[in-house]
Amino acid sequence: MFVRQLSLRDFRSWPELDLELKAEPTILVGRNGFGKTNVLEALYYLTNLRSHRVSADAALVGAGADSARIGATVHNEGRELAVEITVMPSGANKVALNSNPVRRHREIVGVLRSVMFAPEDLLLIRGEPADRRRFVDELVVGIGPAAVAAKADYDRVLRQRAALLKTAGSAMRRGGADAESVISTLDVWDSQLAALGAQVTAHRITVVNAAAPHFATAYASIAPHSRPAAIGYRSAVGGEVVDSGGDPRPVEEIEQILLDALAQARSKEIDRGVCLVGPHRDDLEIRLGDQPAKGYASHGESWSLALALRLATVELARADGVEPVIMLDDVFAELDARRREHLAAFTTDAEQLLITAAVPEDLPSGISGRRLSVEMREEPVGESVVRRSLVSADDKMDGDGRGE
CATH class of the missing domain: 1.20.1050.90 (RecF/RecN/SMC, N-terminal domain)
Structure with a gap:
């Protein structure tokens, strides 16, 4: 299973994002607060029909927008399924599968199976x-x-x-x-x-x-x-x-x-x-x-x-016979060298691996793949200034964290 295409519209800090993805590692590199986690959050939402960070959907809708849109084409057991969720700040969301409206949102459960590793995981042990x-x-x-x-x-x-x-x-x-x-x-x-x-x-x-x-x-x-x-x-x-x-x-x-x-x-x-x-x-x-x-x-x-x-x-x-998409959200920066290497070794055989990191040096040796550089720009909206995410570069990263 892997996501072949991901599109976002007015989702958190992303006014627009269109990514063609493959069954390979993809590494999003950018400073904290630039919107890397928001990309993984969108895929988490498609998996679980909720955010892993907030309980109310209003926070997912970009500044000045009436709604947010998450769309993905998922390669699932030899077939491709297109799923789309229109996130409303209040009221019911709209869901479509292969361009057909879905009345019961749970009908898209299983289209994408993903597992996210994140710094917040420590709450599973020390939290409530x-x-x-x-x-x-x-x-x-x-x-x-x-x-x-x-x-x-x-x-x-x-x-x-x-x-x-x-x-x-x-x-x-x-x-x-x-x-x-x-x-x-x-x-x-x-x-x-x-x-x-x-x-x-x-x-x-x-x-x-x-x-x-x-x-x-x-x-x-x-x-x-x-x-x-x-x-x-x-x-x-x-x-x-x-x-x-x-x-x-x-x-x-x-x-x-x-x-x-x-x-x-x-x-x-x-x-x-x-x-x-x-x-x-x-x-x-x-x-x-x-x-x-x-x-x-x-x-x-x-x-x-x-x-x-x-x-x-x-x-x-x-x-269950499913190879889930594995997402590592800035988790390497939280781990010591031994745990970094163990996690890196475990994810080597993942069909699709999505990683975020503030700097390439946070990644353990041997991690390579497509590298997307995430930047942030500021735009005036009315009397305020809104920060918006964008991909500024797309290249390959070798196992030493260097671009090719």
């Missing part, structure tokens, strides 16, 4: 559970559109149920018809939340279990003298969601577990006005030896663990 849940949901994308749809529907129900809980307390205090209406409506939302939450939980446990051996192997390779590392899925409702072998229980059983937990937590939820039960409170457990990685792993161990998570993601895609 939300960071690790997002990582697990990236893995779930590989299952297919149905799994993505279950998560999207769960998030919708969660928002609506949370909005009800914020007003439920006062309604319950008033009593009478108001209280009866709240209880009746909560029963409906509980049923939907449990049904969808059970699907989300089962999908997450399945992909974490599949990734676990790849993660352990990758970490042992990166840090052979360290303690063994392991990952597992931790549900906030307890270990009953898995069977004796560690696999997810049938969805119907997980649904009942969630319904029981919702019933027990209802009074607390009404008092606090928040949803206390569901996969939105789960976590990816990362262990180093007998201890949790967060709070116990050193800086070097944390980076090795983060790399192992991403390497496991690649191997998980390969196990």
Whole structure:
């Protein structure tokens, strides 16, 4: 799998970009803040239908523009698929596949499979559970559109149920018809939340279990003298969601577990006005030896663990028969020499490799390929000045970081 053509219009700092790409390494070199990461972010968006940096799409639309456009032609299993997303600052985005409008955006899931390594990956080890849940949901994308749809529907129900809980307390205090209406409506939302939450939980446990051996192997390779590392899925409702072998229980059983937990937590939820039960409170457990990685792993161990998570993601895609596009976003500058060389060696056989670097010297020896120099120009827009990205040079880089 590789991206043959990428086009951007008014996407962040890029007013216009048209790139013809090949199944080879492409290296974007430019100073920090010049827009290199924005190119990789666009491909990440095509893979996951969201940004890896912001939760709101408004930040993706360039200054002064009404919308942003991401278009790509992807070589996928011997055929070419053209996908296009028009990103709106508010409201629904527009998606097209082979020039045909797509009503359900999840239908384009799987057209592009990509894995991004970035400095933010350290948050997977040292950050909050939300960071690790997002990582697990990236893995779930590989299952297919149905799994993505279950998560999207769960998030919708969660928002609506949370909005009800914020007003439920006062309604319950008033009593009478108001209280009866709240209880009746909560029963409906509980049923939907449990049904969808059970699907989300089962999908997450399945992909974490599949990734676990790849993660352990990758970490042992990166840090052979360290303690063994392991990952597992931790549900906030307890270990009953898995069977004796560690696999997810049938969805119907997980649904009942969630319904029981919702019933027990209802009074607390009404008092606090928040949803206390569901996969939105789960976590990816990362262990180093007998201890949790967060709070116990050193800086070097944390980076090795983060790399192992991403390497496991690649191997998980390969196990599905897919060679994903691998993107390295200025990550070499964050790693010591040993980890740089390990990552470089791992990505040698990638069908398509996209790398960003502030300076060529950040790259380990042996990295070569097409080099694109990214610059930034300033343009007046009304009474302000807007910075816009552009490609100023296109040449080849040899393994010593020199242009040919």
